Amino acid sequence: MAKNLELSYLIDFYGDVLTDKQRDVMDQYYNADLSLAEIAENFGITRQGVRDSIKRGEAILLDLEDKVGFARRHRELQDKSAQLQALAKDIEFRNNAGYARSDAIAKDVEQMLALLETLDD
């Protein structure tokens, strides 16, 4: 079973909807990167029990992301935030350099406002 990095991300967002044990199993597998055998030993269950628990947890998290889309939106937000930071730093630079009535600053602001319009989509 190949580890899906996306799952590690989904555990952060939706982990609390799992039972404590299920979340702990998922966390040890995806975030602490333990093997099925190590997790089985930690919980005193079989490797197959661990595998089943992970499969069930994965199904719950993937279904929730499919229906709610929070992780996808969060990635889009991080992307927009990085663009806004770059624009803000550009304004900072141009302002410090003393460009009054700067077309470049005006363009930065225009781009910022357009991005901000879509921020909470």
Added chain:
Amino acid sequence: MAKNLELSYLIDFYGDVLTDKQRDVMDQYYNADLSLAEIAENFGITRQGVRDSIKRGEAILLDLEDKVGFARRHRELQDKSAQLQALAKDIEFRNNAGYARSDAIAKDVEQMLALLETLDD
């Protein structure tokens, strides 16, 4: 039973986790503002059936928000977005007015960058 406006908001975020029927009932009650009697007639069930369906749906949505917190984060994001827009418009005004090496623009940018740091919290 008093209508909770928060629920209308939660239906937008998490409505897809409900069954189609449950979501439709919730939607008619919270968004279309129909009465229990009207909804009962639409679905051919009793008013008590509608009431039970709404109660179950509410419990699911409130529990999910409690665990995932997407609606709360979205409100915080809208608030920050409004602050960023105000700052961008302030920069636009000052730039158009021709204030080169403006301390006010520098301060706006500083506030922007601080807000952007927390945008995806």
